[in-house]
Structure formats: C-alpha cells, structure tokens
Amino acid sequence: MKRNSTKTRKAPQSKAIDPRWKVLNRPLTQSEEQLLIVPLDETYSLMDKIELKAEMNNGNEQQPGRPHIGKRLLELLLDGSKWDVKVYIGDYKFYCHLCVLQVYSPYFQRCKMEETYVIRLPTHKVTAQAFHIIYNWMLHDEPPPRKRFSNRCLLEIYSSAKFLAITELIDAVWNTLDIIKNENEAFTLLPDMNYVDMATFDFLCFSRISRFFLTLVASLEFAEMDANYVCRLLSSHSVGVNSEIEIFYSALRWLSYKWPKRRTHVPQLMGCVRFGLLSPVFLRFLQKEHSTRVMDYITKCPQVQELINKAFVYASAELYCKDPQQTLPFQLPEYVVPEQRRWLYDDKCPYHHDLKCSQRQFFTYEQFLAYLQALHETGPEYWRNLIYILEPVKCCERPSAD
Numbered sequence: 001m002k003r004n005s006t007k008t009r010k011a012p013q014s015k016a017i018d019p020r021w022k023v024l025n026r027p028l029t030q031s032e033e034q035l036l037i038v039p040l041d042e043t044y045s046l047m048d049k050i051e052l053k054a055e056m057n058n059g060n061e062q063q064p065g066r067p068h069i070g071k072r073l074l075e076l077l078l079d080g081s082k083w084d085v086k087v088y089i090g091d092y093k094f095y096c097h098l099c100v101l102q103v104y105s106p107y108f109q110r111c112k113m114e115e116t117y118v119i120r121l122p123t124h125k126v127t128a129q130a131f132h133i134i135y136n137w138m139l140h141d142e143p144p145p146r147k148r149f150s151n152r153c154l155l156e157i158y159s160s161a162k163f164l165a166i167t168e169l170i171d172a173v174w175n176t177l178d179i180i181k182n183e184n185e186a187f188t189l190l191p192d193m194n195y196v197d198m199a200t201f202d203f204l205c206f207s208r209i210s211r212f213f214l215t216l217v218a219s220l221e222f223a224e225m226d227a228n229y230v231c232r233l234l235s236s237h238s239v240g241v242n243s244e245i246e247i248f249y250s251a252l253r254w255l256s257y258k259w260p261k262r263r264t265h266v267p268q269l270m271g272c273v274r275f276g277l278l279s280p281v282f283l284r285f286l287q288k289e290h291s292t293r294v295m296d297y298i299t300k301c302p303q304v305q306e307l308i309n310k311a312f313v314y315a316s317a318e319l320y321c322k323d324p325q326q327t328l329p330f331q332l333p334e335y336v337v338p339e340q341r342r343w344l345y346d347d348k349c350p351y352h353h354d355l356k357c358s359q360r361q362f363f364t365y366e367q368f369l370a371y372l373q374a375l376h377e378t379g380p381e382y383w384r385n386l387i388y389i390l391e392p393v394k395c396c397e398r399p400s401a402d
Helices: 019-024 030-037 069-078 098-104 106-110 128-139 151-164 167-175 183-195 199-208 213-217 227-235 244-257 263-270 280-286 293-300 302-318 365-378
Strands: 085-089 092-096 118-121 342-345
Touching: 085 098, 085 128, 092 098, 092 128, 098 106, 098 128, 106 151, 128 151, 151 167, 213 244, 213 365, 227 244, 227 263, 244 263, 244 293, 244 365, 263 293, 263 302, 280 302, 293 302
Parallel strands: 085 118
Antiparallel strands: 085 092
C-alpha cells in the first residue's frame, strides 16, 4: 500500500527586515513591504541645495533692536571692575584697560610687563596727576570740558604725553596753551619748568619772548631768575633789542642784583653776549678801567677779555666792508660771525636809533636803567608798542622829551 506522500511546503523566504520594523512584533503588511522595496535615502540634505542670498536682510523685515556697540564698549571700559592691567607710578596704582592704552600710546604697544598684569612708569617722566588726566582723556568719546589747569599741571601733562608718545595729546595741549601765545605771559611758565625735563618746550617758550624782553628785564622776576634761564634768554635769537649793548647791560643787571654771590656766573653769562654785534666804540669802552666793582671784575675776567679782543677786530672790519673775510687785505682770526637779534625800536626811548645811525654805537648803563624804570610806569602791555626795524626809521628827528 502506497503511502500517500505529501510534499512539505517551504515557507516563503522573507526579506531582511529593517530593524526599525522589528519593534512591531507582527507580520508586515503589504504596504509596509512596499516601503522596504523603495527605502528612504537618509543622507539627503537640504543645506547644500539651498542657495543663500548675498544680502540676508532685504529691508522688508524689521531687525530686533539692540544697543549700539560703541556705547556698550564705552560702558565696559568705564567700569573700573573690568580692568586687565595695573599701572604703577611711584606709590600710586591705576586700574586700566591695556587695549585703551595701546590704542593711544605706542609706548604701551612695545613695553613689557614686569609681572602679570603690572606696568611701572618712571616718576621722573610721568606724574600720577598727569596720567590720571591722560587716561580719562583716552576714555571719553568727546573731550572733557575745558578746564583751567595750573601751569605746573599743564607742563606735567605735556611732559608725560611726550614720554608716552601720544601725538594727539601733545598737539592738543600745545594748541590750548593760550598762556604761551602772549609774550608777557610766556615767562610765567618758567618757574614750573623746574619740575619737568622738557628742553624742547622751554626752548619754544623762550622763543616766544621777543618784544617783551626789555619789560621782563625791568622786573623783579628777571633779577631773581635762575642763572640757566637767564643764559637761555640771553642766548635766544628771538629777543628784541635795539642793540647788543642792551643784552650786555641786561647781564650786568642780573649779576649786580646779588653781587658778589653771582660773580661765578660771569663767564657763563658773558658767553651769551654776541660781542661781534657790539660797536667798536663800546668794545673800546670795555677795555678801559672801570670804577664799579662789577664792571671791573667783568672786564678783567680773562675769558671776557678774549671775547672782547676777538670781537674788536671783527666789529672794526665790519665798519668798512660788508664781507671782511673776502675784501680785507689781512686774515681775520678764526671767528664765528654772530647771528643777528630781532632789532626793534621804541620812539619813547632816548637811546634807541636806526640800525645805521651813528648815535646807536654807545649809551651808558645809567641810561639803560632809566629806560627800565620808565617801563615800570608804562605797564606790562607796553611791549606791544615796540616795532621791529624792517625799514629805516627817523630816529634823530624825534621831538625832544621837553
């Protein structure tokens, strides 16, 4: 008897099922199987297919409001608690922002910190008061309201700005120095220059004093002035005088004020006198004997005698030719031709004359002192009446004082 053999039906092989479908725990439906046939590309991205416009904001959409960055930065810089460097000047300490210092000062761009977040400035170059003013100036968008600083403070600011190489501040301070624009006030800065090292500044200050020079010589301030300042003043090309004799007598006045204490300054002061600009008549007068102690000491000083003798040859030759080095039959000793002063004229001064007037060659010390006394009565603004001799003046045709 044949055994009815039945063929065993093999179960259909199912496709690999995506792990995400296994969570269903049931057979897949026909639609689900269809999804397996056409799977979704999971790598598809929009970012590389969207072309971004060059201008993100076309103006049609209103941007959210925000504070101006400049205002926010200024608030941050003015906040003393956000400092990143300490600046020491002697015993004083300043909390600062290094970026602010570096923006204005090349010095801070190249300086090295001694230790973390610490910079030390030399007290003889930068004062604490000046640095405080300078740093506040750096922090403000607009310059602070004009403040009348003392002369000394103003000079300290200028000196400190020079050391820190802050060009803008140097120019700003100089341009606001109204006091130095007038001759009769320029000399008031001199006492305060002792506190700062500014050769360039005091040179410019002395160069401002021209027509005011004789008014200054008539004052107590000149008589008590430091010897170095007197020398700088007498050496200036800008001082206004009618003749070099007034320079010599100005030196004589300063020496006489505290004689014999000041006699050690004779060579120094006489070196400022341009003896080559003195007339032969006056030089001959200096070679004579003198009855006063001061004049006798000056004219017998070996250094002064040498200056007189050399100048005498030059001044005598100048009377006869414009260029003695070329036309004289003999060779002059080695001599530096002195630079001219700023020659001026006061028609109220009895001994002032035109440059070519023969009466200009000599006047006495007593006449000089009498003129200085007259300047006391005219006041500190009288210098404005003095004129520079740019054209010939009719000096000897002046009406007499009577």
